[in-house]
Amino acid sequence: MSTLGALIAVLAILMIIVGGETGIRSFFSVLINTLLLILVAILISWGISIPILTLIFIPLKLATIIFLGTHDYTVAKNSFYSAFTVCLLVSVLILICQWLAQAAGLGPESGEVLVGLSQMPGLSYPMIAVTVAIFSALGAIAEAAVAMSSGLLELKKHHAQITRKELEGSGTAIGNDVLGTAMNTILFGMFGSFLSLFLWYFRLGYSFGEIVNEKLFVNEALIILYSLIGVLLTVPFSTFLLARGMSKDEVKHGDQKSNTN
Template sequence: MSTLTALIIILAILMTIVGGETGIRSFFSVIINTLLLILVAMLISWGLNIAILTLIFIPLKLVTIIFLGTHDYTVAKNSFYSAFLVCLITSLFILGCQYLAQAAGLGPEAGEILVGLSQMPGLSYPMIAVTVAIFSTLGAIAEAAVAMSSGLLEIKKHNPDISEEDLMGSGTKIGNDVLGTAMNTILFGMFGSFLSLFLWYFRLHYTIGEVLNEKLFVNEALIIMYSLIGVILTVPLSSFMLSRGMSKKRLKYGNKKSNAD
């Protein structure tokens, strides 16, 4: 048994013990998302249109992440709508930034690894970079959307008569905590995965200018910025959509009750 297999089994056991049915569904969500990423890579390598594949797999991945990882349908539905809308907005922003950055493709660090191999496989490196950036932001956006929707729904359940303005205010307070933890998670994840590369830059005496113009660093830094922007957009949008949806539901219920009387 390999180390990876053992860790997967331990993860499945712990998620089952801690989360019960939801934990099992979340575990299968991770497995399905991994398979979806492999499928995307295979389809791109076969020459299918990258932009169309990205548009198809964005909702598929969000459905897998949110609906399989959440036990409450109302939370999942609101989270999906807000996360999907934020992903579309962020995708447009990513397209513009990737065009201006011109950081797609392989850096000089990959030269020795690719000696003897063609670096022109007939695929669009800029579109691949856009797809990677979009998929990298999905997890952070979906996590923020679920956290906001779950918190606001619990407030609404415990205080059914809360006004839309008060619910939005509560969403702002919850959003401050969500933003803080999400940003730290994204930043520390980037520094943890890039620590060896930072050490390499330091040992090879890279200047600040060389680091800031290095493709690997620029791509990772851009992905972090996209994720942070996506989370920032998700917080107010989730609060607005859930508070508006709850107010409309209460108004509709009140009209039905009045007609019945």
């Protein structure tokens, strides 16, 4: 068995032990999302329209992440609505920022690897960069949406008489913790994956101006910013949707009771 296969087996066993049925579904969610990414890459290589593929696979990936990884349907439904709306908003921001940055394509660091190969494969590098940025931000947005919805629903279950204003206030408090952990996770993830490149920049004597204008760094930094903005938008939007939905349910239950009486 290869190292990768052994690690996948360990991951599956631990997820089953810790999460039980939800852990099994979460593991299959990871596998399905990996297959979806491979499928997207294959379809793009076949020349299928990248914007159409992106619009189709955004809800598919969100549904896989959220519904398979969450045992509560109410949490999953609210998380999906809020995450999908935020993803659409962030996608518009990504389109604008990628056009302004003009950082798509291959940097000079890839020169030795691509010697003898064509760097014009007939695909739109800017659209590929947009798709990569959107898919990279999906995970952070979905995670924040599920965390917010789960916390608020548990609060509502234990305090059934809580008002909408109190629920929104609690959502703000929960959101502060979610933001702190999510941002640290995103930033440290970027630093960990980018550490070798940072060392390479410094050993080669890159100036600050050269680093911030380097394609690899700009693309990674933009993806981090998109993810952070997505999380920032998800926290208040999830709170608003859940509080609004609970208020509607209470009104319906009140009408049903009055009609019964």
